Amino acid sequence: MPRIDYAALAPDLLGKLGGGENVRSLEHCATRLRFALKDESRARTDDIKGTAGVVTVVQAGGQYQVVIGNEVPEVHAELMKLLPDLAATPDEEAPAAKKNPLDAFIALISAIFSPMLWTLAGTGLFKAFLAMFVTFGWISDTSDTYTVLYAASDAFMNFLPIVLAVTSARHFRANQFTAVAIAGALVYPSIVAMNDGGSHDFLGIPLVTMTYTSSVLPIIVAVWVQSRLERVLMKYIPSSFRSFMTPWIVTLVMVPLTLLTIGPVTTYIANAIAAGVQWLFETVPVFGGIVIGGLWQVFVIFGLHWGLVPIMTQEITSNGYSLIYGPIMAAVLAQASAALAVMLRTRDRKTRELAGPAALSGFLAGVTEPAIYGINLPRKLPLYFGIAGGAIGGALGAIAGGRVEQAGVFPSVIGVPAYLSTPNFALWALGVVLACVIAFCLTWFFGVKDDPASSGDTAEQPSEDSRDEGGAAGTDGAGDTGTIGAPVAGRVIALEDVPDPVFSSGAMGRGAGIIPSDGTIVAPVAGEVVVATETGHAIGIRSDDGVEVLVHIGIDTVAMKGDGFTCLVGKGQHVDAGQELVTVDLARVEAAGHSTVTVLLVTNSAALGPVRACATGRTLAAGATALVITKRERNTIA
Secondary structure (H helix, E strand, O other): OOOOOHHHHHHHHHOOOOHHHEEEEEHHHHOEEEEEEOOOOHHHHHHHHOOOOOOOEEOOEEEEEEEOOOOOOHHHHHHHHHOOOOOOOOOOOOHHHHOOOHHHHHHHHHHHHHHHHHHHHHHHHHHHHHHHHHHOOOOOOOOHHHHHHHHHHHHHHHHHHHHHHHHHHHHHHHOOHHHEEEEEOOOOOHHHHOOOOOOOEEOOOOOOOOOOOOHHHHHHHHHHHHHHHHHHHHHOOHOOOOOOOOHHHHHHHHHHHHHHHHHHHHHHHHHHHHHHHHHHHOOOEEEEEHHHHHHHHHHHHHHHHHHHHHHHHHHHHHHHOOOHHHHHHHHHHHHHHHHHHHHHHHHOHHHHHHHHHOOOOOOHOOOOHHHHHHHHHHHHHHHHHHHHHHHHHHHHHHHHOEOOOOOOOOOHHHHHHHOOOOOHHHHHHHHHHHHHHHHHHHHHHHHHOOOOOOOOOOOOOOOOOHHHOOOOOOOOOOOOOOEOOOOOOOEEEEEHOOHHHHHHHHOOOEEEEEEEEEEEEEEEOEEEEEEEOOOOEEEEEEEOOEEEEEEEEEEOOHOOOOOEEEEOOOOOOOOOOOOOOEEEEEHHHHHHHOOOOOOEHHHHHHHHOOOOEOOOEEEOOOOOOOEEEEOOOOOOOO
8 A cells, every 4th residue: 555645635635624714623433534614514525525534434423433453553643733823722512413312411411420430329328327327326426536527428418519610611611610619609607607598699689598508409500601701801801810710600609509400490490300109109109110120221331321310319319318219220230140140051161251251240339341241241231131130120229219318329239338217118128139040040041142152262253253154264265374363351243233334334444342341451463553542442452474463442532541551562662462451440441421332454455465353242351362364475564
């Protein structure tokens, strides 16, 4: 392939995009340029696709993506020379019309809640155990020790608006410290004391006093309005006064505005939603339990569970407890039980090695992603049996009035103390046990269908998919056969099933996808690191015999900007096969709303020969053979 002059490609590409004035923002990942265009209709897509050096174009998620390949950093650098003011220009939000409303809402909630979720879970569990100690008489709730511990466990939830102010400001690109000032006013002691049932006013305007401690919606909406107001003020306040006058005016306007209008309106809405949920669970508890218990893990798969997080939090703020939490324990432990049954029943050694830790993670931490994506979902029946168990157990849990009084508790064995306030705790516990038994037994008897001829190492053997027509696996008689290892332990899927059109189309090369069961990414081949993104989500390696391999961790994970990724190697470094490259927090990737599917590609496969995924549908250990390359002739790549 001839060398592309990227210094010449950049202005040509920019012209076909409608010029620099049409570019709102630009970033890049391992293989593609990601443009946010002001008007995508001005881009000459067909011309761009036909440009030398461009692989293809993808328009998705409000982005105009130009796929370049491994040389994308060079093109990006040349483009930034032509767009010197781009980095200093605030990126406006994409037009709302281009966003799916549900996707936009889920992305909003995920962005605001995910950074604080683990702290919310930890302090919630802390408070649950403290309540258990008081119930069992191990500590007195009148002692100073209790006061200190209660403050430690409750402060995060009590001052939740301040935490939400920070994460909301980051999402809406508002001044974080001004947002904290607004939130601080909502939970200021004298403002809280005004909620005494008396009459209060601001400049003669009646104040509808409310309690904003632990509230969710008021501060999120207030920060969104703040972000809009700040942009207006930044345009009209002279630069010499802007730094102190903008926060002054914003605080002066937003605190009274929030207390007079935004706070009461959003609180009424939030309380109405919480009351509606409570009515459903108290009036038709079986229905609520079946829906939440049966479909909770389906919501998790699609990221829809984020939409319920503020509702559950508001339940606790309004009612003192959340009923939605009640059936979730059955849903979570049922999936863990199905994974446990797979581990005990299967004869495949690699599957057992994956299923054991996955089940343990579900039982002890309430984290079911390894079980779902690595074990249950690929086999389908264990997932369905887990859903059935969760629905039945959830129904019983809802009838029992299952509830928690602390937000953020992860339903797990160690989280059981959070449910002690349940009116009929014994019935709730019976529902959880029944969910586990149903999921385990159904999976044990019907959900594990190993190949009768399989052995402990079958997961590493080439499948029928890897056989060329008329030949044995991995050979077509045309030349040397090479192998590429799996960069991560997990379930192999066909490249066509990867949820990204650039990868699944084969435009970037042939290979496969892997649904990972852990977050340790290793080198699939020995060679030189030629691509090592700053965000850690993609690594490119040129093997010692010239095979170019790309490992792309997750789909669209460049948007996480390195959050949850730790890259252990650098560009130009030589690595051995099996050497650790990256560690990634899969739960954080899921929480951000991204697929964890890791893509393994041979990017120069067109110059080599047929590339076959030799274990599609099977579970591999990291380093086990995932791809077989049949070279057309010896030493094609030097």
